[in-house]
Amino acid sequence: MDTIKYQLTDNQIPTSWYNLAADLPELAPALHPGTGQPATVADLVAIMPKELAEQELSTEREIEIPPVVRQIYAQWRPSPLFRARRLEQALGTPARIYYKYEGGSPAGSHKPNTGIAQAFYNKEAGIRRLATETGAGQWGSSLSLAGAFFGLEVKVFMVKVSYHQKPYRRALMHTYGATCVASPSTETAAGRAILADDPDCPGSLGIATSEAIELAMNDPFTNYAGGSVLNHVALHQTVIGQEALRQLDMAEDYPDIVIGAAGGGSNLAGLAFPFLGEQLRGGHRVRVIAAEPEACPSLTKGRIAYDFGDTTGLTPLLKMHTLGHSFIPPAIHAGGLRYHGIAPLVSQALQDGLLEARAVAQTRCFDAGLTFARTEGIVPAPESTHAIRVAIDEALRLKEEGRSQAILFGLSGHGHFDLGAYERYLAGELADEGYDQERVERALADLPTPAGS
């Protein structure tokens, strides 16, 4: 069967990022945790350059991509859009399934789309070192790559359970010249406090974020770089959906359903927001589905509230669906999805009825990952298998209904560093980590009360 690939040329790399905030009726502002007032550029420049702080608060629809960033994007962008013909055939579905593949970047995921942009603005601002958190190591390796390109030191706090589960991601960061420590670590007050309480703590993205922000706040030449959740991160990822719009145009098709795996929400935002923008400005309607892990279901089980982005409470307060900043998710293999909250833009889109959310169990995701690998050839990252699971379920539903619709999903990364997890799944050793309502309720009881509310 012929491969059907829709490939754009270098000069079709988008020239601007698309900001959904311009088209949403309303978006709750981030709040300064001390004053309870909306966070300002002046507040944010403590940990990020002015350009990124401005993007974080911007309601401009289009923000120009710096030419240097576009030139680096050209190494792997425009990324290919494939029609999943062999998968369709294996499922026997009348659905037309497309996927946008972000695993061709040097780090193997969508995350360099923002890593490169953030490193660029930090370098311009005279910063010497970037500090960050990483779960499975996708973001840490992406920022390490960007640091190598721009001559910036990179310090990564890697969630302890992943540090041990994914030794090769760690090695990749070192290969790019970054330093990487297991979080919680003894290097920060935040890490030491957690370890004093629980020496065996497996870590979480929230804890690692606290450690990285602490470093950035204590050194004027160190900034924090976030891999997801923040508005400017979602913004940078919109090159994905803008390209997909053009590629589906080449296919003379338009998606009825757009699906993305949701951890902090950035690849879903990047793929879906340009389509939602079309819809909000009077164009085609799409169903957008966020696929999240059953063990860490912020969108389907979380509360909409102001909460911290990290565990210690150093970030501005973000209004989002949250399981509580003190919630430590079970050690599932999709480490990049182990986050207590979700991007405020994605949360608002869910509240506005612009998207739906669905929680899926780990083993059903690995099963979908195997089906995909055996039909389409690409071994997906465990995070991406969540989107594949939902895409397959939708394709099977359409088969049952005898209807043909177009499904587009985001294949956010490859799983070459996750083969240990695939081995365990194949050996029947992977179990589902259920949803722990009691632990979530305890964490929700810890939600901050914004000053003045």
Ligand SMILES: *Cc1c(COP(=O)(O)O)cnc(C)c1O
């Ligand atoms: C980090 C990661 C995710 C989850 O993060 P989002 O911000 O929700 O996109 C999903 N897929 C891959 C491959 C990742 O590396």
